[in-house]
Amino acid sequence: MNKERHRPCRLCGHKCLADRTAGQVGRCGAGQTIGLAQTLLHHGEEPPISGRPPGGSGTIFFTSCNLACAFCQNWQISQTPKVGVQIEPQDLAKIMLQLEDSGAYNINLVSPTPYVAQIAKALELAKNQGLTVPIVYNTGGYDSLRALAIMEGLVDIYLPDVKIAQDPNLNLGDPDPVAMRLFGAGDYPYVNQLALKEMLRQTGHLVINKSGLATKGLLPRHLVLPDNLARTDLVLQWIAENLGQGVYLSLMAQYHPNHLLKHGDPQEFRSFPGLTRPLSVREYEIAMNLAWELKLENAFVQDLESAVRLVPDFQKPEVFDN
Numbered sequence: 001m002n003k004e005r006h007r008p009c010r011l012c013g014h015k016c017l018a019d020r021t022a023g024q025v026g027r028c029g030a031g032q033t034i035g036l037a038q039t040l041l042h043h044g045e046e047p048p049i050s051g052r053p054p055g056g057s058g059t060i061f062f063t064s065c066n067l068a069c070a071f072c073q074n075w076q077i078s079q080t081p082k083v084g085v086q087i088e089p090q091d092l093a094k095i096m097l098q099l100e101d102s103g104a105y106n107i108n109l110v111s112p113t114p115y116v117a118q119i120a121k122a123l124e125l126a127k128n129q130g131l132t133v134p135i136v137y138n139t140g141g142y143d144s145l146r147a148l149a150i151m152e153g154l155v156d157i158y159l160p161d162v163k164i165a166q167d168p169n170l171n172l173g174d175p176d177p178v179a180m181r182l183f184g185a186g187d188y189p190y191v192n193q194l195a196l197k198e199m200l201r202q203t204g205h206l207v208i209n210k211s212g213l214a215t216k217g218l219l220p221r222h223l224v225l226p227d228n229l230a231r232t233d234l235v236l237q238w239i240a241e242n243l244g245q246g247v248y249l250s251l252m253a254q255y256h257p258n259h260l261l262k263h264g265d266p267q268e269f270r271s272f273p274g275l276t277r278p279l280s281v282r283e284y285e286i287a288m289n290l291a292w293e294l295k296l297e298n299a300f301v302q303d304l305e306s307a308v309r310l311v312p313d314f315q316k317p318e319v320f321d322n
């Protein structure tokens with residue numbers, strides 16, 4: 001596929017058709033240049049992604065996420081207009097090389113979807129200048145097949161969310177009011193399922209080397225929500241049936257209501273009262289037991305304290321307290 005074919009933009013499920021190369025801004029807020037929020041060596045990702053200190057995952061946080069999760073932990077950079085700086089592909093290439101020099105085991109691109117064309121250029125430049133570490137595509141999972149075609153051959157590790165499963169009472173692709181309210185995309189399950197299958201086709205299951213670091217493959221993430229709002233039972237069933245029991249899985253317990261309580265729409269509290277509290281131990285145990293029953297045994301799990309420890313604050317010099 002022509003790597004320039006992102007005009008009008010159809011890089012995510014919204015297909016908002018913004019002509020970004022002509023100066024238009026997409027529904028996600030992205031324009032022609034790359035919105036960069038933060039870079040750091042991340043020690044709190046899954047073990048094969050973060051590795052052991054003093055190294056870490058060379059993480060690049062982009063602005064202008066294409067989703068609008070009601071409880072987003074990265075809300076300071078994902079949902080706030082005009083944060084960060086605007087850079088060009090050559091600047092991004094330099095940042096990748098600097099991260100590798102500072103001990104990054106990989107380059108971890110967070111919310112990359114709106115910028116895949118520019119990222120492809122940056123990767124070409126950086127690889128020509130000696131970048132060798134694996135490339136991690138860390139996405140909310142609302143990527144179009146067009147975006148993934150641009151990334152084919154450039155990404156080593158796909159790290160996508162599977163935020164919610166299809167409501168069995170709806171036809172696949174019908175707007176799902178819960179997915180719309182919680183994540184800002186009514187067709188999220190449909191777009192997400194197509195994307196996950198394509199990611200698996202491109203890279204296969206996760207491969208971990210002797211040092212415990214991922215070198216290639218797919219590692220889907222699922223955040224368990226209170227009151228089973230994310231339909232975790234259906235998510236796990238879909239993963240087992242469609243990605244296979246050999247799949248690695250990150251089953252996350254770190255839901256935190258802080259952002260929603262401080263900045264959310266009070267209507268959300270009435271519609272989804274479970275969102276006003278953290279996940280309970282019992283709810284997470286049910287999710288873990290279900291994963292074992294489905295023989296999803298390559299699962300990374302979390303302690304519930306991670307709900308506090310892994311909440312970033314992009315206004316502090318040290319974004320994470322780990």
Ligand code: SF4
Pocket residue numbers: 009010011012013014015016017018025026027028029030066113114
């Ligand atoms: S990535 Fe942004 S600009 Fe492109 S289709 Fe999605 S919302 Fe629109």
